[in-house]
Amino acid sequence: MKDVIIINEKDNVAVTLGGQGEIPAGHKFALCDIKAGETVIKYGEVIGRAKTDIKKGEWVHTHNVRSHLDESVEYTYSYSATELTKTQGSFMGYKRAKGRAGIRNEIYIIPTVGCVNDVCIRMAKAAQEYVQGSVDGIFALTHQFGCSQLGDDNENIKKLLCATALNPNASYVLFVGLGCENNGMEGIKEYLAPYGRDNIAFFNCQEVEDELAYGLSILKDFAEKAKDLKREEVPLSELCIGLKCGGSDGYSGLTANPLVGKISDKIVAAGGSAILTEVPEMFGAEQILMNQCESVEVFERYKKMIEDFKAFYTKQGFPVYENPSPGNKKGGITTLEEKSLGCIKKAGTSKIVDVLGYGDLVKKQGLSALNAPGNDLIAATALAASGCQLVLFTTGRGTPFSTFVPTMKIGTNNNISAFKKNWIDYNAYTMDEAGLFELVLKAASGEYICKSEDVREIAFYKTGVTL
Numbered sequence: 001m002k003d004v005i006i007i008n009e010k011d012n013v014a015v016t017l018g019g020q021g022e023i024p025a026g027h028k029f030a031l032c033d034i035k036a037g038e039t040v041i042k043y044g045e046v047i048g049r050a051k052t053d054i055k056k057g058e059w060v061h062t063h064n065v066r067s068h069l070d071e072s073v074e075y076t077y078s079y080s081a082t083e084l085t086k087t088q089g090s091f092m093g094y095k096r097a098k099g100r101a102g103i104r105n106e107i108y109i110i111p112t113v114g115c116v117n118d119v120c121i122r123m124a125k126a127a128q129e130y131v132q133g134s135v136d137g138i139f140a141l142t143h144q145f146g147c148s149q150l151g152d153d154n155e156n157i158k159k160l161l162c163a164t165a166l167n168p169n170a171s172y173v174l175f176v177g178l179g180c181e182n183n184g185m186e187g188i189k190e191y192l193a194p195y196g197r198d199n200i201a202f203f204n205c206q207e208v209e210d211e212l213a214y215g216l217s218i219l220k221d222f223a224e225k226a227k228d229l230k231r232e233e234v235p236l237s238e239l240c241i242g243l244k245c246g247g248s249d250g251y252s253g254l255t256a257n258p259l260v261g262k263i264s265d266k267i268v269a270a271g272g273s274a275i276l277t278e279v280p281e282m283f284g285a286e287q288i289l290m291n292q293c294e295s296v297e298v299f300e301r302y303k304k305m306i307e308d309f310k311a312f313y314t315k316q317g318f319p320v321y322e323n324p325s326p327g328n329k330k331g332g333i334t335t336l337e338e339k340s341l342g343c344i345k346k347a348g349t350s351k352i353v354d355v356l357g358y359g360d361l362v363k364k365q366g367l368s369a370l371n372a373p374g375n376d377l378i379a380a381t382a383l384a385a386s387g388c389q390l391v392l393f394t395t396g397r398g399t400p401f402s403t404f405v406p407t408m409k410i411g412t413n414n415n416i417s418a419f420k421k422n423w424i425d426y427n428a429y430t431m432d433e434a435g436l437f438e439l440v441l442k443a444a445s446g447e448y449i450c451k452s453e454d455v456r457e458i459a460f461y462k463t464g465v466t467l
Contacts, residue, residue: 003016003017003018004016004017005017005254006031007042007043007044007254008041008042008043008044009044010041010044011031011041011042011043011044012030012031012032012034012039012040012041013028013029013030013031013040013041013042013060014028014029014031015027015028015042015250015254015332016028016029017251022059023059024332025250025332025413026249026250026251026331026332026396026413027059027060027061027250027332028042028059028060028061028250028332028334029057029058029059029060030054030055030056030057030058030060031056032056033053033054033055033056034050034053034054034060035050035053035054036050036051036052036053037049037050038050039068040060040065040334042338042341043253043338043341043342045285045288045337045341046068046337047065047284047334047335047337047338047341048065048066048067048068048334048335048337048338049065049066049068050064050065051063051064051065051066052064060334061329061332061334062329062334065334065335066335067284067321067335067336067337068335068337069283069284069319069320069321069335069336069337075286075287075290075303075306076287076290077290077291077293077296077299078291079291079292079293079294079351080291080292081291081292081293081294081349081350081351081352082265082348082349082350082351083351084265084268084269084349084350085269086269086270086271087266087269087270088235088236088270089235089236089266089270089441090233090234090235090236091103091233091234091236091239091441091444091445092231092232092233092234092444092445092446092447093168093231093232093234093238093239093389093444093445094168094171094229094230094231094232095232095234096168098195098196098197099166099168099387100168100238100239100240100387100389101168101232101234101238102167102168102169102170102171102389103168103169103239103389103390103406103443103444103445103446104136104137104169104389104405104406104446105134105135105136105169105171105226105229106135106136106137106138106139106169106170106171107127107135107137107138107139107170107171107172107173107174107219107222107223107226108139108141108164108165108170108172108173108174108404109123109124109138109139109140109141109173109174109176109215109219110141110161110164110165110173110174110175110176111140111141111142111143111146111175111176111177112146112161112175112176112177112178112181112183112184112185112188113145113146113147113177113178113181113182113183114142114143114144114145114146114147115146115147115178115181116176116177116178116205116211117140117142117143117144119176119205119211119212119215120140120141120142120176121140121142122212123140123176123212123215123216123219124138124139124140126212126216127216127219127220127223130219130220130223130224131223132223132227133226133227133228133229134226134227134228134229134230134231135171135223135226135227136446138219138223139404139456140456141164141404141456141457141458142458143458143459143460145157145183145460145462146161146181146182146183147178147180147181147182147183148182148466148467149182149183149462149464149465149466149467150182150464150465150467151464151465152463152464153460153462153463153464153465153466154182154183156358156359156460156461156462157183157460158183158187158188158191159191159358159359159360160358160359160381160382160385160458160460161175161183161188162188162191162192163359163360163361163385163386163387164381164384164385164404164458165192165197165200166192166195166197166361166387167384167385167387167389167404167405168387168389169389169405170199171199171222171225171226171229172199172200172201172222172225172226173197173199173200173201174200174201174202174203174215174218174219174222175188175200175201175202175203176203176204176205176211176215177202177203177204177205178204178205178206179204179205179206179207180206185202185203185204188202189202199222201218201222203215203218231445231446235270235271236267236270236271236272237270237271237272237365238272239267239272239273239389239390239444240272240273240274240275240362240386240387240388240389241263241264241267241272241273241274241275241388241389241390241391241392241440242274242275242277242380242383242384242386242388242390242391242392242405243260243264243274243275243276243277243346243347243383243391243392244277244278244346244376244379244380244383244391244392244393244394245257245278245281245343245346245393245394245395246376246393246394246395246399247327247331247376247395247396247397247398247399248324248328248331248333248339248342248343248394248395248396248397248412249327249328249330249331249332249333249396249397249412249413250331250332250333250396251331251332251396251412251413251429252331252333252342252343252394252395252396252412253338253341253342253343253345254342254412255412255413255428255429255431256394256395256396256410256411256412256428257342257343257344257345257346257394257412258345258431259410259428259431259433259436260345260346260392260394260410260428260436261345261346261347261348261349262348262433263348263392263433263436263437263440264346264347264348264350264367265348265349265350266437267440268348268350268365268366268367269350271365272365273362273364273365273366273367273368273387274347274348274366274367274368275356275362275367275368275369275370275383275386275387275388276289276344276346276347276367276368276369276370277369277370277371277372277379277382277383278343278372278373278374278379279305279306279309279371279372279373279374280309280313280320280323280336280373280374281323281336281339281340281343281374282306282340282343282344283306283310283320283321283323283336283337283340284321284335284336284337284338284339284340284341285337285340285341285343285344286302286306286340288341288344289302289344289347289352289369290302290303292347292349292350292351292352292367293351293352294351294352294353294366298352298353298354298355301355302352302355302369305355305369305371309371312463320336321335321336323336323339323374324336324338324339327397331396331397346392346394347367348367350366350367351366351367352366352367352368352369353365353366353367353368354366354368354369355368355369355370355371356368356369356370356371356386357371358370358371358372358382358461359382359385359386360386361386361387362386362387362388368386370382370383370386372461373461375459375461376393376399376401377401377403377457377458377459378459378460378461380393380401380402380403380407381403381404381457381458381459381460382461383403384403384404384405388405389405389406389444390405390406390407390408390440390443390444391403391405391406391407391408392408392410392440393407393408393409393410394410394411394412394428395409395410395411395412395416395424396411396412396413396416397416398411398416398419398420398423398424399423400422400423400452400455401452401455401457402450402452402453402455402456402457403456403457403458404456404457404458406443406449406450406453407450407452407453408425408426408439408440408443408450409423409424409425409426409450409451409452410424410425410426410428410436411424411426411427411428411429412428412429413429414427414429417429422451423451423452424451425439425448425450425451426439
């Protein structure tokens with residue numbers, strides 16, 4: 001890759017990859033004089049306005065550029081997605097009686113309320129002796145909520161936990177409750193009833209004498225049934241990937257995100273699915289995604305998602321451009337518009353076929369947009385709960401976390417990929433599309449285990465009162 005990149009012929013800034021003078025690697029410099037108040041253009045789009053006069057060759061960053069976001073912008077619709085040529089492909093997965101195949105053979109222990117976290121942790125630890133045959137693991141997916149939440153928060157926690165239980169990677173699931181929480185077991189059972197799953201068990205700790213022994217007897221039975229499950233060849237149409245970035249830097253929109261966008265397009269072209277979220281990190285680039293919506297109806301739903309999120313920000317007294325993070329800025333991202341324009345490249349060029357609410361399961365093959373914030377663990381959890389068997393997570397600064405499905409870390413630059421080999425699964429700086437696609441298929445087939453798979457975490461998007 002060249003030392004300097006001009007991304008689009010319309011740009012009045014370029015990116016230095018090796019750094020030059022006072023300008024750090026991954027940051028921008030002016031290609032011409034830019035007067036105060038004039039627009040700064042990258043990716044062929046406006047990423048901000050100059051706060052002061054900027055001379056040709058000068059460093060372009062937060063000290064001399066401000067956001068130009070308009071919170072009351074009007075949106076229009078002009079379809080511009082790419083019609084992909086259909087392809088075929090397959091991976092080795094675990095076929096399910098209902099729904100898509102799993103890429104792991106796992107058993108989840110899900111607490112309905114944080115009060116029983118310790119019970120679930122001790123149960124998971126004791127149950128490790130049952131891991132045998134093809135069972136990939138028994139995991140306790142603990143969290144701090146499930147009681148004292150009201151309204152939408154209470155409903156969303158229930159939806160998310162139930163959606164987690166329905167993820168194809170879970171061969172069996174044990175729900176563990178206390179017995180007096182808002183997020184009660186009867187509500188969980190009622191929500192799951194239409195799905196007719198016989199691989200899910202339930203009990204409340206207050207209703208049994210020895211909760212640990214009771215739970216372990218269930219887990220032992222689950223493990224005995226799961227150990228003989230075998231991988232079989234399944235079409236790529238059964239794969240759904242989540243698209244996420246975090247700890248982004250100036251390379252994110254140049255390397256890892258565009259590369260993941262190509263992988264997304266390949267999977268969609270084969271009949272599979274991809275889900276894009278991080279709604280606040282679409283601000284400033286949302287019109288581009290709106291034009292990828294396959295119909296006016298999908299456009300209207302996408303537009304409502306954007307406008308509702310903006311209204312939530314302003315109602316709380318915050319501007320929609322309360323972003324990027326300090327780490328993003330240090331890595332070379334100046335404004336939210338710049339961050340968003342790089343972020344959305346993970347979606348590729350295919351049409352958006354659906355807009356999902358928080359906690360909704362993916363319904364259509366193709367690219368969907370999901371309503372969730374940009375926070376790494378909250379957004380990744382929402383992607384997995386929507387049915388993604390694998391999350392592709394691009395990062396320029398690195399992070400060790402994983403949600404409850406394999407979370408593949410894709411480094412944006414050589415430095416982070418070499419420095420954090422224990423975190424990073426793939427170096428996207430090479431822009432090797434075939435190499436990343438092969439690794440995705442290997443991960444889906446169980447031939448590659450992502451670096452962070454021994455970590456399993458979930459987090460909720462909470463907006464209301466806690467009693």
